[in-house]
Ligand SMILES: Cc1cc2nc3c(=O)[nH]c(=O)nc-3n(C[C@H](O)[C@H](O)[C@H](O)COP(=O)(O)OP(=O)(O)OC[C@H]3O[C@@H](n4cnc5c(N)ncnc54)[C@H](O)[C@@H]3O)c2cc1C
């Protein structure tokens with residue numbers, strides 16, 4: 001067993017303190033220790049984006065991040081994004097545009113799409129496509145996802 | 158997995174070097190290589206896990222006296238957003254633009270890419286073409302020392318470098334290429350960013366009219382380490398990129414590479430890629 005370390009960070013706006021093994025991933029901490037199951041475990045090696053979260057305003061694959069590295073940082077998961085204004089717009093647009101089939105990729109895509117929209121509010125289809133390069137969807141073929149993100153963007157302006 | 162007995166987060170380069178001197182340390186930067194490698198059991202943790210994120214000396218991109226110093230902790234995203242890198246080290250910028258996904262670029266550091274020493278590491282190929290060097294820090298006798306190793310001497314095999322376990326990679330230094338230096342990076346894979354390159358090529362040169370000078374060619378994933386191709390460079394030096402010269406350069410390059418067959422490509426296919434794509438990349442550079 002790895003040594004336990006005490007860490008403190010902000011999660012969806014709330015200060016959290018806990019003790020985690022040094023080798024644990026942030027994804028495992030979120031799902032198994034904190035009960036936040038919105039962030040999905042799929043490939044576990046950075047390929048699919050199902051585990052995407054925001055850390056200090058940038059998106060990362062939480063399956064690749066050591067939980068100890070969360071210390072002192074600000075995390076937002078899909079639960080936090082969903083409660084935001086952009087999150088609400090994205091959720092409505094995903095539903096309205098039929099961008100969800102099995103739904104497994106959806107939380108990661110919501111987080112990544114919110115990041116794309118915040119950083120590049122006028123992003124066109126090509127830029128959105130590049131922005132979500134790290135998110136795999138096995139069902140939709142991406143077209144409806146990109147349309148949904150564009151629709152969420154337009155309601156912005 | 159070996160047990161991590163202690164987790165440490167030094168706040169300065171001095172402190173980090175002191176911890177390394179005591180030994181049995183695994184360095185953690187962005188974790189994008191370390192997490193999958195330890196998870197799969199390909200790499201074992203040492204008893205001390207040292208997170209270097211708080212070492213301020215490892216940050217920043219600055220130019221002084223014609224040399225760009227890039228801190229080991231600089232991320233691929235930071236490189237991609239740097240005007241200095243985009244304007245003066247454009248061939249490196251291109252590799253960062255093609256690197257993995259947004260999520261990976263936000264976490265992955267330049268130092269991690271260099272220390273991981275993959276034959277296919279995407280920043281290594283343009284860095285070789287830019288004649289970069291590594292800056293290594295250690296504390297052998299109580300005071301901080303640095304030594305520099307040119308990147309073309311740094312790699313000793315797949316995943317292996319001349320960096321000692323007691324040394325930390327502090328920065329990469331890149332001499333500013335001459336004015337008018339242009340370059341192109343090419344990476345072959347089926348999923349543009351996320352694939353590990355089947356081969357990669359960086360070509361740089363200074364153009365005088367159509368004549369190529371200061372030609373530098375580097376390859377990834379065609380030998381146990383990323384390599385320069387001096388014989389192909391010599392064929393092109395001072396010449397125009399006409400069809401006969403291109404073919405001669407490609408033939409010279411084929412004598413300098415030692416590709417293997419693996420899941421991404423056969424050695425035959427890698428040779429075909431090198432021959433055809435090198436010609437294409439050089440002729441692009443010749444028209445920039
Ligand atoms: C899905 C996915 C896609 C990827 N795509 C690409 C790609 O397109 N191109 C590419 O080249 N790579 C790619 N990679 C590999 C990886 O992201 C890069 O090699 C990255 O730059 C590693 O940096 P890091 O900060 O995450 O390193 P870490 O994982 O933190 O460290 C890597 C190694 O370097 C050592 N180390 C790190 N920093 C230092 C230092 N300052 N001094 C001494 N030792 C140090 C660590 O101990 C470890 O052995 C990909 C990885 C994944 C998971």
Ligand code: FES
Pocket residue numbers: 040041042043044045046047048049050051052061062063064
């Ligand atoms: S589970 Fe993290 S990227 Fe797939």
Ligand code: FES
Pocket residue numbers: 099100101102103104105106136137138139140
């Ligand atoms: S909706 Fe099923 S994976 Fe995307």
